[in-house]
Amino acid sequence: MDLEIALSPSELSKDCFVPLPPRVVRDIKESFLVLKVTTRSGNVFFAGWTGGSAASNGVLEMPLHFAQCQNIRAKEIVHVRAVPSSTVASxxxxxxxxxxxxxxxxxxxxxxxxxxxxxxxxxxxxxxxxxxxxxxxxxxxxxxxxxxxxxxxxxxxxxxxxxxxxxxxxxxxxxxxxxxxxxxxxxxxxxxxxxxxxxxxxxxxxxxxxxxxxxxxxxxxxxxxxxxxxxxx
Missing domain, CATH: 3.10.330.10 (Vcp-like ATPase; Chain A, domain 2)
Structure with missing residues (x-):
């Protein structure tokens, strides 16, 4: 799904997790998801979802500092999809x-x-x-x-x-x-x-x-x- 990036102020979000749109969250049964995010320029990064719901539909909320580290800007359109999360880092x-x-x-x-x-x-x-x-x-x-x-x-x-x-x-x-x-x-x-x-x-x-x-x-x-x-x- 394509979503618009909405940035969360650093004083509110001090982690690297991303809330999903409420309409999407309603249909998720898992408590944790791995999300693959692709920008329109082809850059790829991954983020975790732990149950958070964004303020509105159509947006992927990102903590400000996490977004800055991935070179992501507010209102940027990205493609988001859940991926298998079975491989653990040793x-x-x-x-x-x-x-x-x-x-x-x-x-x-x-x-x-x-x-x-x-x-x-x-x-x-x-x-x-x-x-x-x-x-x-x-x-x-x-x-x-x-x-x-x-x-x-x-x-x-x-x-x-x-x-x-x-x-x-x-x-x-x-x-x-x-x-x-x-x-x-x-x-x-x-x-x-x-x-x-x-x-x-x-x-x-x-x-x-x-x-x-x-x-x-x-x-x-x-x-x-x-x-x-x-x-x-």
Whole structure:
């Protein structure tokens, strides 16, 4: 079906899910759908539907920041169809900017807890905005998926999917503090360490004392496992 894009303000929608027209929602029996969205220029992206109903018929509502990450504009006409959602991502490697990397380090546990409440569908080269409880936002970029998929396919994230956040390739000198506090990992950091050969080459500077305190070695990759909050675990 062809629908017009309607953007939801960021203060109302802090996730990557898209509400469907009320007339469509009435006929859906599932609680979750994977939607394939194709623009008139041929660009394709995927999004999850979790029961939300748009304000009016004929529109596909998109959270503002999610739409911006997919280069989608308000009132743009797109073709939307539901696709099978049986393939689960076993692992996804994503990267962040140098500025967002500091936020990742300081909010590792929070990311584990909230990521599945904001994103359930992931695809190659996806840019995904993640909103943190303190009002800040980071943007992660998908660099590798397992199993490997083509540009017109997607995977589902669930409680068993593993997400590795790779350090940025470089850090601007202006972001480095003389006391080294921008490199410090929080003591409660629970990310697992993935051997570096499984990720694309990248690096982040960290003082030796901080790395030793958190049992990190040169070329290690920080590894996060999202927790499905709906399971109650």
């Amino acid at each position: 692992r996804a490697i994503v990267s962040s900017s140098a500025e967002d990397w500091d936020v990742v380090l300081l909010n590792a546990r929070l990311l584990e807890d909230i990521i599945l409440s904001q994103i359930r569908v992931i695809f190659a080269s996806m840019a995904l905005p993640i909103f943190l409880g303190n009002g800040s936002k980071i943007v992660l970029h998908v660099t590798e998926l397992e199993p490997d998929i083509g540009p017109n396919d997607c995977l589902i994230l669930n409680g068993g999917s593993e997400i590795a956040i790779a350090p940025p390739k470089s850090r601007s000198p202006s972001t480095k503090k003389k006391d080294g506090t921008n490199d410090r990992l929080p003591a409660s950091f629970r990310g697992r360490v993935l051997p570096s050969e499984t990720a694309a080459p990248s690096s982040v500077q960290m003082n030796e004392r901080t790395a030793s305190h958190n049992h990190l070695q040169c070329k290690d990759l920080l590894y996060l496992t999202p927790v499905d909050s709906s399971s109650g675990k």
